[in-house]
Amino acid sequence: xxxxxxxxxxxxxxxxxxxxxxxxxxxxxxxxxxxxxxxxxxxxxxxxxxxxxxxxxxxxxxxxxxxxxxxxxxxxxxxxxxxxxxxxxxxxxxxxxxxxxxxxxxxxxxxxxxxxxxxxxxxxxxxxxxxxxxxxxxxxxxxxxxxxxxxxxxxxxxxxxxxxxxxxxxxxxxxxxxxxxxxxxxxxxxxxxxxxxxxxxxxxxxxxxxxxxxxxxxxxxxxxxxxxxxxxxxxxxxxxxxxxxxxxxxxxxxxxxxxxxxxxxxxxxxxxxxxxxxxxxxxxxxxxxxxxxxxxxxxxxxxxxxxxxxxxxxxxxxxxxxxxxxxxxxxxxxxxxxxxxxxxxxxxxxx
Amino acid sequence: xxxxxxxxxxxxxxxxxxxxxxxxxxxxxxxxxxxxxxxxxxxxxxxxxxxxxxxxxxxxxxxxxxxxxxxxxxxxxxxxxxxxxxxxxxxxxxxxxxxxxxxxxxxxxxxxxxxxxxxxxxxxxxxxxxxxxxxxxxxxxxxxxxxxxxxxxxxxxxxxxxxxxxxxxxxxxxxxxxxxxxxxxxxxxxxxxxxxxxxxxxxxxxxxxxxxxxxxxxxxxxxxxxxxxxxxxxxxxxxxxxxxxxxxxxxxxxxxxxxxxxxxxxxxxxxxxxxxxxxxxxxxxxxxxxxxxxxxxxxxxxxxxxxxxxxxxxxxxxxxxxxxxxxxxxxxxxxxxxxxxxxxxxxxxxxxxxxxxxxxxxxxxxxxxxxxxxxxxxxxxxxxxxxxxxxxxxxxxxxxxxxxxxxxxxxxxxxxxxxxxxxxxxxxxxxxxxxxxxxxxxxxxxxxxxxxxxxxxxxxxxxxxxxxxxxxxxxxxxxxxxxxxxxxxxxxxxxxxxxxxxxxxxxxxxxxxxxxxxxxxxxxxxxxxxxxxxxxxxxxxxxxxxxxxxxxxxxxxxxxxxxxxxxxxxxxxxxxxxxxxxxxxxxxxxxxxxxxxxxxxxxxxxxxxxx
Numbered sequence: 001x002x003x004x005x006x007x008x009x010x011x012x013x014x015x016x017x018x019x020x021x022x023x024x025x026x027x028x029x030x031x032x033x034x035x036x037x038x039x040x041x042x043x044x045x046x047x048x049x050x051x052x053x054x055x056x057x058x059x060x061x062x063x064x065x066x067x068x069x070x071x072x073x074x075x076x077x078x079x080x081x082x083x084x085x086x087x088x089x090x091x092x093x094x095x096x097x098x099x100x101x102x103x104x105x106x107x108x109x110x111x112x113x114x115x116x117x118x119x120x121x122x123x124x125x126x127x128x129x130x131x132x133x134x135x136x137x138x139x140x141x142x143x144x145x146x147x148x149x150x151x152x153x154x155x156x157x158x159x160x161x162x163x164x165x166x167x168x169x170x171x172x173x174x175x176x177x178x179x180x181x182x183x184x185x186x187x188x189x190x191x192x193x194x195x196x197x198x199x200x201x202x203x204x205x206x207x208x209x210x211x212x213x214x215x216x217x218x219x220x221x222x223x224x225x226x227x228x229x230x231x232x233x234x235x236x237x238x239x240x241x242x243x244x245x246x247x248x249x250x251x252x253x254x255x256x257x258x259x260x261x262x263x264x265x266x267x268x269x270x271x272x273x274x275x276x277x278x279x280x281x282x283x284x285x286x287x288x289x290x291x292x293x294x295x296x297x298x299x300x301x302x303x304x305x306x307x308x309x310x311x312x313x314x315x316x317x318x319x320x321x322x323x324x325x326x327x328x329x330x331x332x333x334x335x336x337x338x339x340x341x342x343x344x345x346x347x348x349x350x351x
Numbered sequence: 352x353x354x355x356x357x358x359x360x361x362x363x364x365x366x367x368x369x370x371x372x373x374x375x376x377x378x379x380x381x382x383x384x385x386x387x388x389x390x391x392x393x394x395x396x397x398x399x400x401x402x403x404x405x406x407x408x409x410x411x412x413x414x415x416x417x418x419x420x421x422x423x424x425x426x427x428x429x430x431x432x433x434x435x436x437x438x439x440x441x442x443x444x445x446x447x448x449x450x451x452x453x454x455x456x457x458x459x460x461x462x463x464x465x466x467x468x469x470x471x472x473x474x475x476x477x478x479x480x481x482x483x484x485x486x487x488x489x490x491x492x493x494x495x496x497x498x499x500x501x502x503x504x505x506x507x508x509x510x511x512x513x514x515x516x517x518x519x520x521x522x523x524x525x526x527x528x529x530x531x532x533x534x535x536x537x538x539x540x541x542x543x544x545x546x547x548x549x550x551x552x553x554x555x556x557x558x559x560x561x562x563x564x565x566x567x568x569x570x571x572x573x574x575x576x577x578x579x580x581x582x583x584x585x586x587x588x589x590x591x592x593x594x595x596x597x598x599x600x601x602x603x604x605x606x607x608x609x610x611x612x613x614x615x616x617x618x619x620x621x622x623x624x625x626x627x628x629x630x631x632x633x634x635x636x637x638x639x640x641x642x643x644x645x646x647x648x649x650x651x652x653x654x655x656x657x658x659x660x661x662x663x664x665x666x667x668x669x670x671x672x673x674x675x676x677x678x679x680x681x682x683x684x685x686x687x688x689x690x691x692x693x694x695x696x697x698x699x700x701x702x703x704x705x706x707x708x709x710x711x712x713x714x715x716x717x718x719x720x721x722x723x724x725x726x727x728x729x730x731x732x733x734x735x736x737x738x739x740x741x742x743x744x745x746x747x748x749x750x751x752x753x754x755x756x757x758x759x760x761x762x763x764x765x766x767x768x769x770x771x772x773x774x775x776x777x778x779x780x781x782x783x784x785x786x787x788x789x790x791x792x793x794x795x796x797x798x799x800x801x802x803x804x805x806x807x808x809x810x811x812x813x814x815x816x817x818x819x820x821x822x823x824x825x826x827x828x829x830x831x832x833x834x835x836x837x838x839x840x841x842x843x844x845x846x847x848x849x850x851x852x853x854x855x856x857x858x859x860x861x862x863x864x865x866x867x868x869x870x871x872x873x874x875x876x877x878x879x880x881x882x883x884x885x886x887x888x889x890x891x892x893x894x895x896x897x898x899x900x901x902x903x904x905x906x907x908x909x910x911x912x913x914x915x916x917x918x919x920x921x922x923x924x925x926x927x928x929x930x931x932x933x934x935x936x937x938x939x940x941x942x943x944x945x946x947x948x949x950x951x952x953x954x955x956x957x958x959x960x961x962x
Contacts, residue, residue: 058798061635061790074800074812081790083634084802085627086653092582092624096631096639097790099580099615104791122627125620317617324611328579329636329789331613333756336577338603340750346571347747350561351386
């Protein structure tokens with residue numbers, strides 16, 4: 001659809017957020033992905049989440065690796081700096097960027113090839129290091145950009161479009177994120193924007209390593225019968241444990257709740273999460289139970305979605321490193337260089 | 352006894368030890384004592400890739416004339432390792448001295464008739480004095496230092512003072528060490544008097560110079576140069592760069608009021624991640640570095656191409672060791688030149704710096720961050736194990752307090768508001784260096800998408816051939832700009848006019864100085880050029896063209912610098928005579944002198960024959 005130039009004008013009455021921005025201010029270039037791609041829904045969810053959160057676009061940096069999913073940061077937040085880095089290595093680049101300036105918001109966008117295969121080590125290590133970020137995998141179980149090979153998240157026994165059967169076990173990114181210390185873990189489905197948007201809002205606001213695995217069907221190579229990452233399959237097997245509503249202090253949005261109990265949680269920045277429990281027994285503040293629950297439901301063939309785990313008291317990498325309040329990239333020679341007198345003392349100690 | 356080597360302030364003493372036995376600190380104490388007496392020393396630690404139980408050597412070259420390269424040869428061996436006894440004994444020069452532990456009788460066949468044998472029952476003394484096995488081991492080393500002080504006529508008060516400096520208020524350690532050193536000294540005075548004709552005579556040859564290893568100096572250069580982010584993965588011989596950076600930052604970079612750190616150091620999961628984080632931090636405006644060795648550079652290749660192409664500042668310390676593969680991880684080489692110069696796939700070229708010693712390394716480390724931000728590209732500081740892990744006597748480190756960091760071409764919010772055109776890859780000033788904005792600079796202007804794929808001058812994705820080529824040509828022009836910014840080569844002309852030149856670089860410097868002096872006494876004169884950076888300036892081409900033959904001294908097998916020079920400067924390869932040393936030990940003056948003298952004599956003879 002790239003041959004269509006994106007019109008720049010917009011309706012004067014488009015709704016504005018507290019900063020005076022419209023949706024259009026959070027858009028990027030026009031997508032070059034296939035028509036109907038699940039990833040485009042996620043891009044649109046990111047746009048809506050940032051609009052609702054009143055994020056100044058330039059205060060957010062978006063980083064990605066290589067693959068269809070990693071192309072998407074070009075398609076949202078055109079006024080944010082972006083970095084489309086190396087296959088599977090976005091986490092280390094994001095870590096470095098975060099070290100340089102802890103005041104910004106970091107959004108890492110990756111896919112199942114990028115994060116579960118070539119970048120599995122980096123995926124795990126940036127989470128265990130506690131990098132304050134929202135890490136999204138747009139998970140379709142397939143290598144789209146190279147035309148349909150299985151990825152490491154493809155379920156054993158699932159069928160490829162060309163007719164092959166996957167013999168290898170699937171990697172569970174959610175399980176790994178829980179195990180290595182992510183303090184906000186969710187799974188969602190690109191076809192369920194009502195669920196995705198508040199999760200992204202909550203993940204962006206969370207002050208520690210947040211991870212959302214979003215099942216995002218590949219319409220070109222993994223949307224057929226026999227696939228476990230197709231729209232139909234995920235809709236049939238989707239088991240949402242809760243519904244989330246994210247109430248930012250200035251611009252509350254509403255989500256239509258399914259019946260069930262609603263619990264409110266106030267976050268460190270004053271915003272509030274409302275959690276509608278669809279499974280009354282599910283406790284998203286208990287990491288060990290969350291891991292067990294996920295394993296059990298996966299064995300039963302369900303795709304569990306919703307907020308799976310959150311630690312509201314999360315701390316990040318900078319807390320462990322005890323860095324100064326000012327971003328490191330703003331310190332000048334006055335603050336950084338110890339000067340000649342200190343060097344003379346060092347010289348004296350070396351004689 | 353054969354006639355012993357007689358020398359004052361000019362000999363090599365080598366300690367053969369078992370690693371993990373505590374010998375390193377005793378041997379260092381010995382070397383520092385000689386420095387305190389005002390006599391220059393050059394020390395080299397030759398160690399295995401192991402923590403405990405394998406052979407390790409410590410070589411101390413005492414040189415009143417101040418030669419700091421490895422000399423070659425051994426005048427006295429302190430043979431404390433039975434595993435290496437035969438080779439150690441064989442390596443001593445005729446007339447030299449063998450100092451050994453005579454507690455157990457040894458067959459005569461284990462000695463050489465042309466050596467002076469100095470036996471001291473070290474184990475026996477230790478067993479008599481100490482009951483704790485660890486103490487018996489540790490103090491044995493200190494006891495032999497005391498004995499050597501007697502044999503070499505080193506003032507014991509100097510050693511005592513050094514022990515006091517080291518242990519300060521730790522009274523128990525202080526007393527026990529001083530006791531041990533006296534024990535050794537007393538024994539030698541009573542039993543070994545007159546057995547050694549080597550001695551150390553008080554001198555003023557050290558001056559205000561300091562004794563520091565390169566990795567420590569590099570880390571200090573990073574502190575002074577304003578590095579705030581370090582990401583690294585442990586690998587010998589570079590690990591101590593990161594560890595020293597942490598040590599110095601804890602002293603020099605903690606905010607006195609908040610007690611918070613003005614630095615961030617992460618131990619990455621591998622070298623790929625380390626360079627990734629350096630690039631992420633550099634992209635976001637922090638001065639960032641990693642330290643690694645050859646295998647780490649191999650892993651970083653893909654990222655280095657990204658940093659080159661996306662034009663992101665980064666500093667990489669490559670402490671070169673013996674390759675390829677795991678090679679000789681604890682031995683020195685200069686064999687990563689091509690790996691770094693052309694790191695990554697596609698057409699790439701990178702800036703390399705070649706420090707000659709820890710002092711220059713300190714300066715280049717600090718300067719590398721200015722260069723990285725000015726040129727918006729990776730800068731490689733090419734250390735080697737010899738500089739990095741050995742203590743070198745060098746001029747004191749200096750810093751000009753008026754010096755400001757060069758943050759390069761950064762566009763501010765005011766610049767953007769004033770209507771200046773921002774094209775991330777647009778050459779505005781004619782030096783092929785574009786302007787960049789940092790994330791978060793301006794609410795509505797100056798954002799761009801960084802990528803490793805081709806794009807136009809305004810950072811817009813493009814697969815147009817002409818657009819791609821335009822950018823690649825600008826990168827070549829940027830490399831031309833780099834020639835003017837990197838440290839210039841140092842040329843020195845011989846006392847007499849000569850047709851011969853020598854090019855050398857890095858840690859070869861110390862041995863080269865000495866070799867030149869030796870060649871001069873033989874009547875062989877050579878002009879010299881010490882390379883300090885790649886890309887090469889035109890001075891290098893001029894130097895080569897001004898001589899019929901140019902010796903090129905390298906510590907690698909394949910003459911990698913020669914390849915670079917021939918390739919980048921379009922020089923006739925026949926002009927170069929390569930002198931290559933690559934056995935893992937630092938190059939020596941004897942080796943260089945011998946190789947050049949041999950070539951020159953051959954050349955002169957063939958010329959005479961022709962005439």
